[in-house]
Amino acid sequence: MTGFEFPGQYYEIMRGDFRDLAAETEFLASLAPAGGRVLDLGCGTGTNLRELGARGFSCLGADQSASFIEYARTAGGEGVEYVHDRVETFTCDDRFDLVYSIFMTLNYLPRAELQPVLRKIRGMLRPGGHVVLEFGHLLDFVEGYQQHTVAHHRGDGVLITRLARQSINPHAANWRNEETLLVREIDGQVAMYDNFFDQAVLTGPEVRGLLADVGLTVTVEYGGFRKEYAPGHGRGPLVMVATAEEASSV
Structure with a gap:
């Protein structure tokens, strides 16, 4: 379970101390074609989407916090839309060039929901689309x-x-x-x-296995959005980029 119901402007202040927005924007923008369709699952206050929208991407974000979505909608952003919904229950008939879920959102999901969510993400991808997952690992x-x-x-x-x-x-x-x-x-x-x-608490092998089960293949892994080496030990997240398998029966 999670609870994030406090004013979005405070989250924006705290987020700025934890995250490198410029690096995240460059990383995500490089994985979608110009003007491509982008989905942020667990979008918070829409920080990443506003930056991507300003670059001409068509963006949709979903988050469980009513306070954060209210802030995101007020903050606006060209070509950005928001939905108040949990990642586990979010549905959409649209297809996307890039789907991402970052800042530990994957860790917040109940373990039983991980595979269904990843299968849903797989179904939302356009041909050649990418998935980006950033999560905290065991170490x-x-x-x-x-x-x-x-x-x-x-x-x-x-x-x-x-x-x-x-x-x-x-x-x-x-x-x-x-x-x-x-x-x-x-x-x-x-x-x-x-x-x-x-x-x-997730591990790299666990997430790779879940991705493979739904027809997604990890193409590259990093230890951050500046493309650092994935951490073999010590602190730091894992960032995985996955693509759909050419022929998938899922």
Whole structure:
């Protein structure tokens, strides 16, 4: 289970501290033809889609957070549309040149939903289309584990203090993150938000196997959107690019 219901402008501030938007944009844009159709599953506040839309791509994003989708729609973006829906239940008759799910979205899915979601993605691809998945792998979780963390994020005169606690269910290979956000606005007003999310601990072989089962073949793997080497150890995500097999019966 996950819960991300707090104002989207705060997510944008925190996201800026975690992500390299320019590298993500270049990476994703290189995998779709000019003016191509792009789908972002777990789009958050639409940060990536706005950048891709500005480059002339036709974009659709889906996210489970009503607050984030509201922010994304208000922020606008040329050629970008949004749907408020969970990745597991999202359906669409359209076909896409690029489907991507990044920033750990894959880890948020219940394990039983992984294969159905990937099969759905396979069915949404146009011939020659690509899938990009970015997820946290086993060693990323192990190396990054801290029972309690405090972090500060600043932007547009806003100060966000994030108090987080991690707990582990080793039998289910699940990490639960419980967070409290303390937000001080530029006028001095303070608000508090509770946020939690569960993450399944995935491995490279597991995801490769799931992709193969639905007729998708991994063509390249990286350790980030600057095309770093995939991490053999230590912290960092895995970024996989997959394409549909030429002849698939799924």
